[in-house]
Amino acid sequence: MSAADNSIVVERLVREFQKGLRAVDGIDLHVAPGEIYGFLGPNGAGKSTTVLMLTTLLPPTSGTARVAGFDIVKQGPQVRSVIGAALQEAALDPLLTGRDHLRLQTLLQGLPKADRRIRTEDLLVRVGLTQAADRKVRGYSGGMKRRLDLALALVHRPRLLFLDEPTMGLDPQSRSALWEEVARLAREDGVTVFLTTQYLEEADVLADRVGIIDHGRIVAEGTPAELKSGIGRPSVHVLPADAGARPRIAASLARFGEPLEGGRDVAVRLRDGIGLADVVRAFDADGLAVDDVELRAPTLDDVFLAKTGRTLEGAAEAEDAADAQAGESS
């Protein structure tokens, strides 16, 4: 099978739930073979629904998608034979050991008997679980569960890998280890990776290209560099030395660009041709004392803000609050 078949092509994909809620609202995607595609968005944006459809676990309401050349509706078994998936919750049985899980998976995936033990041991080594292989999964840490989940997704040597928020809740070290493994899979084995995340850093570091999804629609797509350069201008963030001087600093900064909503600091997106030196000189001239001045290149959060009018963090909080309200009223 040629690497050219490891693509994902999605056209006008829609998934509607009861009461007319459109979790995915007509998205188009093209993921090239061997590419790591980051699907970035807040909770409830439609990321997991998209993954469930592409992995054949949820039929779309309308639209089409081909994974590795196979139609996700008409050729489900063929799609499943070439993909691996680690869904949002590590789908593990707490009463089985890591080795039990891998042995079961090699059996279910139809690996020849002679290969099962070898593949199990190889994957345990690969994800660093050899020492813990015979412990029940209920005693594993979050990172260990995620690594085992990844190993299970790789048992049948898939050509495409779907990872739904694979590092959610992990400590930085475990996160970094998982990133390395995912990058290695794409780089050395040519595996196409479709990765959903709400971590900007993850998309930035890991993904060759990023699609930003909000309310079921893709609002931006490109390489992280392209997306950030599309925003264009850097921002200046100032931490006042005296909280009482905040309004004067904000007024001074407003001369150099458009104000940004922030937290503790006062920030503006600089107009073209304005540099950090201009800002500092203005503060000197106005006699304003500051604790810190930082020039920041645009981030994916800035892209999200520019495309949706909200920060990614703020969008997640809003979605969580809406979910909580819906839960209370139901």
Place this chain on the structure above:
Amino acid sequence: MRRTLRQPANVIPPLVFPVALMAVNAAGLQASTFLPGFPTDSFLAFALAVPFIQGALFSTLNAGTDLARDIQTGFLNRLALTPLRGSALLAGHLTGVVVLGVAQAVFYISVGLIAGAGFAAGPAGIPVLLAFAALVSLGFGALGSFFALRSGSGETVQGLFPVFFVFLFISSMNAPRDLMAVDWFRTLATLNPVSYLLEFVRSLIITGWDPRALTLGLGVAVAIAAVALALASRELPRRMTRT
């Protein structure tokens, strides 16, 4: 199977509680055997049928909660991504329940024989009893699986346990149906399929090869298994969705 055996809570209570209840009943209700027409002079022999059905009720609970946990943890989704057929999943899941049911039956009959109960059907009745225990476990296990697949919640399955227990109590659990003096209770016990399951086992232990009791018990067990398997099989694709 391995998972079933790794849960002491799935193995020990179905062995201990029914036997403990049988011991209490056998001691307290021995006087019932003086009733004219009571089929045996040992209430222990009469009560020995009850643990088989109680054990099967535990199978319902265990099979259901295990499957519900697979749904809740997403493990079922992982299985759905493999070439595994739904029927094979259900068969594998129920195999553990049936093996446990047969092991329970061996334990109950051993305890009964050691405690002095006879076995009227003779040695040939033992494999028949074990096969029946397997069939009842299969039926009740499939029923538990159906409720798990339908609700996706272990709590819901556990909440059904008292309902099943009511079926056991409104049956010929503690008295032969023809000796029940209260009409409405006798009617309910006659309508209750659990009575016929108990009477199948009781026939082998007390009266031997009673064709009527064996035929009715087997028919009810087959019907429960067939209906429960059909319901669980119909529900499985809804939970194990894949294109």
